[in-house]
Amino acid sequence: MRIKKRTVHIAILLLLFLSIMLPSTASAHTSLVEAKPAPDSQLKKSPKNITLTFSSKIEPDLSSITVYNQGGEQVKGTTENVSDDQKSLLLQLPELKTGEYKVSYQIVSTDGHPVEGTYNFTLTVPEPEKNKEVPMTELDQDEKEHQKITVKDKDMQTPKQVSNGETQHDHSTSTYLIRLLYYFSILALAGWVFWGIASSILTSSAKASYIKGSMVLRFFLFIMLLGYGYLQFNSLITGINDLQSLLFQTAFGFAWLLMFVTSMLGFLILHRSRIIDGLWISLLLIGEVIAGHAITYEPLFITSILDMAHLIAASIWIGGLFLIIVFWKHHRNFIIGFLPRFSKYALISILTLSVTGSLMAIIFLPNLSILWETLWGKVLLLKILAVLLVIIIGSIVRKALKNKQNTKLKHLIEWDFALMIGIVLLVGILTFVSPTQEFSTINQDRISFAMSIK
Template sequence: MTMRTGAPILILFVMLAALFLSPGYAFAHAELERSVPEPNARLSEGPAAVEIYFNEPIESKVGALDVLDNNSKAVTGEAPAAGADRKSLKLPLPKLDEGVYTVSYSIVSSDGHPISGSYVFIVGNPPEAVDASSFDLHKQFGHESHGTDSGSFSWKTLILYIVRFLYYSALLLAAGVMLWSLLYKGGADAMNAVRKKWELQIMRFLLLAALVYVFIHASEMMLGYPASDYAKLFGETSVGRGWIALIVLAVAGFPILKLGRVVRMIWAAALLGVESWSGHAVVFEPKAVTVLLDFVHLASSAVWVGGLALLLALWSADRKEAGRFASAFSRAALVSIVLLILTGVVMTLTFMPSLRYLFYTSWGSMLLAKTGAVLLVLVVGALLRRRVRRGDLPSMTLMRLDLGLMAIILAVVGIFTYISPLPGNTPVVYHKMGEEMHLTLRISPNNPGADNKFTVKVWLPEQTGAPKNVVLRLKSQDRKELGAIDVPLQPYEDDEISSFEGFVRADYKAEGPFIPFAGKWNAEIRVMDQEDNEKVESYEFRTY
């Protein structure tokens, strides 16, 4: 090689060496220096904006900065603004309620290097996440849940469901008949005869069903506990006080029969209100809205059930008056079914973080079955209404079909109002044995937005020694565009006896709301040994 040809190659080599060996350029990718609010900060009120600062200029027109709530929804649609030096981004925020929020950034540095990450901050004292454990009545008075396995079915379970079916039938029938006292004022003689014959029987049915319902549920709740705890159940829990109110209203129904229409309507509203305040709706926020929706749902059901019962009774007593009542009933039933569907949809969307949850629990399966039956009721009601509008008497076949669908719906209600609408979270326990490393990961209680406890245990061969560094990263599998959340592990000494011959153990822990929202997550554990060899293990889990 001549000097003339070798010189350019030598110069090129020197330039490349300078390029790749210069600490000021080759490894100077932008890094996050600080953020406002800081990772894992606990604030008394929401910040006006989120700001992130980097050590080098970034491409402000590329990438994203988002703040997500505990449902993984963006809290603002505004775009972040870059600082004058192009080293920072600022995203203005609306007023934030109490909760756990995720800051997610994904940017590109000036040298084209992508950078992403996520962290959480907390505003106020957010309420605990709602899952199956939220519907455990034992927690209200300090007991541990100990009922039969929800997955098992026995004759006791069958009796419980039959009692609940009879109770809801009596509740809606009694309330519905009372409401129709105000809704229908025609046919005084025929209607009064029907009411005189049936209303007293309905009130007896309600009182008996309520007493058996409370007895069965209280006995199940107190199984294995001292009799003295019954006073605690009925005096210190909202459900127990609701049961007392239910029995009082059932007894009061007898003298109410002799009073006017307005008093009857108030009694019916009180009866449905007590049931609304004792159901699933009271667990969710905003409580006033969910309870109101449940009340409207129950009232619509009562109008339909009570009206259908009166129509069948009038059919036997006076066909002509049955035809007149059928006209009023068909209109009210149509409105009731529409309200049932609307309130049912809104409540389902409120209870369920995602419609996928309908397929995770028996509650979802029951709801889908109920929805199908309600849609059939809508079809039957439309056929009945068409006959009535033509001036024909209601078809007995259609009324029987409507009655059968009503029984199916009430049976489903008796079951699915007893079980949790949400799956239960269980702690994450993962252990893997390997020739070069053993690993344990524990996350408890594994609730989204809660201060979960994270434990990582690593065993490396004695000749390798203790790990130099251990990193735990959580990645959302539902929102893969989000950066990973680093859990700030700290070493600690655990007195748990778990040793393996020829291995050295290192223990790490952290606590905080590092699972900010429900969904599928991937836990990535990166273990660096003393010679900078890295081993990576991943484990996928779900939180509801």
């Protein structure tokens, strides 16, 4: 259906605004919060291990540390260890000689984001005292703190070389576009199927158009899953064994596989039974919860429930709006009857989004000053403003429904649809970007303290 020029103009303005707001690079959800030895440190005694601590859980089978001497040769560590909470990675070292060393790490967070970086430290061993007994140092104390780390032998592989001290991520415009479309495809299809359950559309004259629209959305989701999977897997695998490990031994791989299988089943089982359709929606959204950032925060049960409720509410609102926009021209009578029910569900959905979003922000943010001190926080505030506008428009829509002002309703829904596009884009950014590393450059001490008391 042709949408009025006003809606298109609003959507384009939102896209342009977001493209300006969007940083060319952004930190993934997991970032390095502590390193021992520290970057650029000057040591007098050979460290017995390298210990890196990250802001959230990492995948043991896809994470590694490599150390190089000043000649560029790899220092052979004996074992790599992962802490019980899966946030610390430790590499045991042989006795090192005087010189400059580079630590290179490559990890994958449990929500599927690869993170890699390097830093240097310098070792100067005093020749006369090299073999003398020395008192326990801070490094020795650090070893005691990691006695609970579970040892896991791994084949050492040289990670990709990156610039010193930098954490590298792929955040090109095309990458963000695919991720945003992927996120929208999940919510739009889940909501579309939900309204097939919660409305009379499957028994109305609009049934054929609804089934056709569902098929288009299913193909769209399938393509987006393939594209998003390629983006995530391409930088992590070098062969079939790596792919098997990623799919069956990591949370993100399992989540992607679950959504992929669910997507395929959707072509065979949808719109035959309301119960089956409800289960299908649940599986799809559970996969997105597992693949999302909620599982990297504690308490896991609460963050997962909040994220699931957030996704359900978003899909109901987005799917309903999409249905109205698509069917307004050719199935006006059905939409007029559908609007009162949608208005009620939309109000509940927006309130749910507001509550769950606020609670997750409190849990995820180490400090509320992130809201005004970082670009991430400003994007979140912009999303809150957009939600407030949706609530205002919703109240006007309900009044127009009561007065049967159909022309005014169409204009209001177009505005609502444009705001929905903007909110989905903002949510997509917030889903794939974390404030932690950006905020650490502003106030590293506060984040370290917050992480230490979690």
